[in-house]
Amino acid sequence: MAEVRLVDIEKKYGSFLAVPKQSLTIHDGEFLVLLGPSGCGKTTTMRMIAGLEDITSGDIMIREERINDKPPKDRDIAMVFQNYGLYPHMTVRQNIEYPLKLRGIAKAARTKRVQETADKVELGALLDRRPSELSGGQRQRVALARAIVRTPSIFLMDEPLSNLDAKLRVTMRAELKHLHHELGVTTVYVTHDQMEAMTLATRVAVMREGRIVQLDTPKKIYAEPADLFVAGFIGSPSMNLIDGKVSDGVFRADGVNVPVDLPNRDGVVLGIRPEELEITDDATAPIGGQLYALELTGESTLVTLRNGPVSACARGHADFEAEINSPCYLTPKPGARFHLFDRASGERLDGVKH
Amino acid sequence: MKDRLLPYWLLIPAFIIVLATTIYPLAYSFITSFRDWDLTESRRPGGFVGVENYAYAASESAFLNSLWVTTVFVVTSVILTVILAVALALLLRRTGPMHTFTRIILILPFAMSPALIGVSYRFMFNPEFGVLAQGLGAVFPALQGVPWLADPLLAMGILVLTDVWHWTPYMTFMCLGGLASIPRETEEAARIDGASNLRIIFGIILPQMRGVILVMAVLKTIFALKMFDQVVTLTGGGPGTSTETLAYFIFNVGFRWFDMGYASALAWILTAIMMFISIWYVRMLLSERKMATA
Numbered sequence: 001m002a003e004v005r006l007v008d009i010e011k012k013y014g015s016f017l018a019v020p021k022q023s024l025t026i027h028d029g030e031f032l033v034l035l036g037p038s039g040c041g042k043t044t045t046m047r048m049i050a051g052l053e054d055i056t057s058g059d060i061m062i063r064e065e066r067i068n069d070k071p072p073k074d075r076d077i078a079m080v081f082q083n084y085g086l087y088p089h090m091t092v093r094q095n096i097e098y099p100l101k102l103r104g105i106a107k108a109a110r111t112k113r114v115q116e117t118a119d120k121v122e123l124g125a126l127l128d129r130r131p132s133e134l135s136g137g138q139r140q141r142v143a144l145a146r147a148i149v150r151t152p153s154i155f156l157m158d159e160p161l162s163n164l165d166a167k168l169r170v171t172m173r174a175e176l177k178h179l180h181h182e183l184g185v186t187t188v189y190v191t192h193d194q195m196e197a198m199t200l201a202t203r204v205a206v207m208r209e210g211r212i213v214q215l216d217t218p219k220k221i222y223a224e225p226a227d228l229f230v231a232g233f234i235g236s237p238s239m240n241l242i243d244g245k246v247s248d249g250v251f252r253a254d255g256v257n258v259p260v261d262l263p264n265r266d267g268v269v270l271g272i273r274p275e276e277l278e279i280t281d282d283a284t285a286p287i288g289g290q291l292y293a294l295e296l297t298g299e300s301t302l303v304t305l306r307n308g309p310v311s312a313c314a315r316g317h318a319d320f321e322a323e324i325n326s327p328c329y330l331t332p333k334p335g336a337r338f339h340l341f342d343r344a345s346g347e348r349l350d351g352v353k354h
Numbered sequence: 355m356k357d358r359l360l361p362y363w364l365l366i367p368a369f370i371i372v373l374a375t376t377i378y379p380l381a382y383s384f385i386t387s388f389r390d391w392d393l394t395e396s397r398r399p400g401g402f403v404g405v406e407n408y409a410y411a412a413s414e415s416a417f418l419n420s421l422w423v424t425t426v427f428v429v430t431s432v433i434l435t436v437i438l439a440v441a442l443a444l445l446l447r448r449t450g451p452m453h454t455f456t457r458i459i460l461i462l463p464f465a466m467s468p469a470l471i472g473v474s475y476r477f478m479f480n481p482e483f484g485v486l487a488q489g490l491g492a493v494f495p496a497l498q499g500v501p502w503l504a505d506p507l508l509a510m511g512i513l514v515l516t517d518v519w520h521w522t523p524y525m526t527f528m529c530l531g532g533l534a535s536i537p538r539e540t541e542e543a544a545r546i547d548g549a550s551n552l553r554i555i556f557g558i559i560l561p562q563m564r565g566v567i568l569v570m571a572v573l574k575t576i577f578a579l580k581m582f583d584q585v586v587t588l589t590g591g592g593p594g595t596s597t598e599t600l601a602y603f604i605f606n607v608g609f610r611w612f613d614m615g616y617a618s619a620l621a622w623i624l625t626a627i628m629m630f631i632s633i634w635y636v637r638m639l640l641s642e643r644k645m646a647t648a
Contacts, residue, residue: 052542088559099547113538287631328555 001061002076002153003028004049004187010243011044011210018044019210021058027202031180031187035197036207037233042190043158045207049188050079050156059111062154064183075154078147082159084139086131092118092142116217117149121175121336137168144176148183155187161196173199194234198222200315206230223337228346231271231339237302240277242270242287243343255288255307258338267343276336277314279303285329287312291322307345366424387619393612400615407619408539417620419595427514427576427599433572434518436567444555446526447533457530464523468516474585475516479503506596509589513597516584521577525570532566535558565639572635576628600624 004026011019019041028033032043047053049060051072059066067075078099079085087095093114098112110174118124121141122294131139147155147267160176161169177200180187191197197204198218204216206229214226231239244253245266251258258270277287289307296302296318305318305328314330332338340349381580387407390400393485411417442460446453463471478486480504503509536559544558560567580600585591591606598606604624608617 050542050546052545072542072546077546079543079546081539081543083539085537085543087540087544087558087561098544098549102553135502146543150547315633319415 004154004186004188005061006045006049007057007059007061009048009060010056011041011048011053012056019048019211021343022212023058024205024212024215024327026186026188026237029184029186029204029333031189031200032190033191033201033204034195034207035191035194035204035233035311037192040207042192042207044210046156046158046188046190049075050077051075064091076152077154077156078100078150078152079156079158080140080143080147080160081216082162084131084143086139086146088131088144091130092134095131095142096123096127096145096149101214110164113149117145120148120179121145128238130200136164140164140172144179148179148185151183151185153186157187157189159191160189162193173285176200193230195236196325200235208231225271225339227269227348228269228341230342231341235273237270237274237313237315237337239273242310242312242340244268244270249337249341251338254310256286256310256312258286260338260340262340262349268349269341269343271339271341272312272332272336273300274313275314275315275332277330278333279314279316279320280329280331282329282331283327287330289328290325291328292324293326294320294322303328303330356486383618383621386615387622389615393614396646403615407616408623410616411620411623414599416595417603420598423598424579424581424600426510427517427581427597428575430514431517431521431578431581432571432574434514434524435521436571436585437571438518438522440560440563440567441531442522442526443533444559447530457527460523460526461504462523463519464521466520468520468583469587471520472518472584475512475584476503476588479512497574504590504593506593507526509593509597513581513584513589516588517578517581521574525574528570528573529563529566532563536562568635568638572631572638579624579628579631 006024006026008021008023009019010017010021024045034045036042044053048055050071051067055068060068062075075178086104087098090098095108096114096117100113100347102296105113114127118127121144123138123145125140126138133141134142140163143160155227157176161172173196180200189196189200201218203216204218204221204252205212206221206226207213208229214221214230216224221230221234225234225239228241241254243250245264246252246260246268247261247264249259249261251260251262251268251270253270256270262268269280287305288312289305289310289312291303292306292311293304294301295304298318300315300318301320302313303320303322304311304313312330341347342349371497386399388402388404390403390406391398392400446457446460463506475486481487481499481501484502487500487502491500500508502512539559540562541554544554549557580601581599582605585599586605587600589597590600600620602623604617604620607613607620
C-alpha cells in the first residue's frame with residue numbers, strides 16, 4: 001500500500017522537453033490510468049516512477065519518501081511491459097520465481113508462492129513450459145504473475161493489453177480489474193485505449209504533449225471534458241464537434257441552431273455525444289441535414305448526417321431505416337448536454353443553456 | 355532454344371567456374387592424397403600407395419606437433435576472442451556519438467592484412483628497436499631485453515595476440531548484432547525484479563545470446579584452424595617448431611619438401627576436422643532454432 005507523489009517533475013532529452021514540469025498524486029490503492037495518444041509522455045512518466053528513466057528535475061515520493069536516486073529494485077514496485085519482457089530462456093516457473101530468488105527468499109517458500117500466484121492467474125498447469133510455447137494471453141498472465149508474486153506496493157503497467165487480440169483484451173481487462181479489487185495495490189496503468197481507461201480506472205489522467213490536461217474520474221471526464229482534445233479523445237464513437245459561431249445568443253452552423261448563453265463571437269466549437277442525440281422528424285430540431293450514412297453496430301445504428309461542412313452522428317435504434325440523402329433531424333435526449341469550446345485554444349467555455 | 359532451358363544455359367558459365375576452381379582441385383587433391391608424388395622427381399603424380407600417406411601422418415612427430423600447436427592456438431585464440439568481443443559489445447551497445455565513433459575505428463584492425471599484422475608485430479616485439487618490447491621494458495623493468503619471439507611460449511602468446519587483435523573487432527560486430535535483437539524489456543524487467551548489473555549480464559543477457567556466441571565460436575574456430583599468414587611473417591613456425599600450425603606445416607611439406615601426396619593427405623585431414631566442426635555447428639544451431647521457436 002502506498003501513495004505516490006510526483007512533485008514538479010520534468011523530463012528533457014537534450015533540448016527536447018518530453019514531460020513539462022507538473023505534479024500528480026496517486027492515492028493509496030488507486031487505479032490511475034495515464035491516457036493519451038502515442039508520444040504524449042505517458043510511458044516516460046511511468047518509466048520515471050519505475051526508475052528506468054532519470055528525472056531532469058523534481059521529486060518522486062513513495063510513502064512520503066523521496067526515491068529519486070533509488071534504483072528500481074529498491075522502490076518496491078513491479079512492472080508489466082507491453083511486450084511482456086519475459087525471460088525467454090527460463091520456464092514459466094523460473095520466470096515467476098526470479099524476483100523472489102533475487103530477494104533471497106528460501107526455496108520452500110518460493111515454491112509455495114509461485115504455485116499460489118500461478119493458480120491465481122490460472123497458469124498452474126503451465127509452469128514447466130517456456131514463454132515461446134505460450135499464447136499471447138498466457139504470456140501476459142506470466143508477466144502479471146511475476147509482478148504480483150512479490151506483493152509490491154505499486155504496480156506499473158505499460159500498455160499490457162495492446163499486444164492481445166480484441167476478444168482476449170476484453171477478458172484480460174476484466175481479470176485485471178478483478179485482480180486490482182482483490183489485491184488493492186496502488187496501480188499506474190498506461191494506455192492509449194480510452195475504453196481501457198474508462199473501464200479500469202479509479203481516476204484517469206488524460207495527457208497531451210507531455211502535459212496532464214485533465215485528471216478526474218472516468219465519469220467526470222466523459223461528462224465534462226476539460227477541453228476540445230479530451231472531448232474528442234474520450235468516447236466511442238467520439239463526440240460530435242461542430243465548428244460555428246455565436247450570434248444573438250444562438251450557436252449557429254450549417255443546419256445547426258442551439259441557444260447558448262454566450263456573447264457574440266466566432267471560432268466556437270459545439271460538442272455533443274452521439275449517444276445523447278436522437279433522430280426526429282421535427283424540422284425545427286437543433287441539428288438538421290441530409291442522411292449521409294447508416295452503420296449497424298448490433299445493439300444500435302450509428303446515423304450520420306451532413307450539412308455542408310457540418311457532420312453529426314447519433315446513436316439510433318437498431319431498427320432505424322431511412323433513405324440515404326433524405327432530410328434528417330437530430331435532437332438532444334432529455335438530460336443530454338451540449339459542450340462549448342474555444343476553437344483556437346481548445347478551452348472549455350461555459351454558457352450552455354439546459 | 356526453348357525458354358525453359360535458358361536458365362540452365364545461363365547457369366553453365368558459373369557452374370564451369372566453380373567446377374574448375376573448387377571441385378576439380380578438391381577432387382584432384384583427394385586423389386593425390388592416395389598417391390606417391392615427389393615434385394622434385396616428376397611433374398606427374400606417381401603410383402597409388404593406398405592409405406600410406408595417412409598412416410604416415412599418424413606416426414610422424416612433426417605432424418603430431420603441428421596438430422598440438424594448432425589445438426593450443428585454436429583453443430586460446432577462440433576463448434580470448436569471444437570473451438573480449440562479448441565484453442566490448444556490452445560496452446559499445448549504447449548509442450551516442452562516442453560509441454558510434456569507437457565502433458567505426460574498431461573495424462581498422464580487421465581491415466588489415468594478416469600478413470602485414472605479422473610483420474608489424476614482429477617489428478614491434480623486436481628486443482632492440484621494437485616499440486612494444488621497449489615500452490613493456492620501460493614500464494616493467496623485469497621485461498627488459500626479453501627475446502619475445504625467441505621463446506616458444508612467448509612466441510605462441512604473441513601469435514595468439516595478433517590473431518585476437520585481428521579478429522576481435524569483427525566478432526564484436528557480430529555480438530552487437532545479437533545484442534540488438536534482445537528485447538530491452540527483459541533487461542528492464544530484471545532490473546525492477548532486483549537483479550544487479552552482473553546478474554543481468556550473466557543471468558539475462560548472455561543466455562539469450564547463446565546462439566550468437568555459438569556462431570561466433572565456431573566461425574572463429576574454423577578461421578583459427580587455417581592460421582597461416584601470421585605464422586609465416588611473424589615466427590616462421592619457430593622458435594624450432596613451437597608455432598608450426600597445421601596449415602603452415604602442410605605448406606612446408608608441399609612447397610618446401612615437394613611431397614605433394616603427403617601434403618594432400620594432410621590437407622584432407624585438416625578439411626575433415628573443419629567439416630566435422632561445421633556439421634556439429636549446423637546441428638547445434640538447428641537445435642537452438644528449434645528451442646527458440648518451439
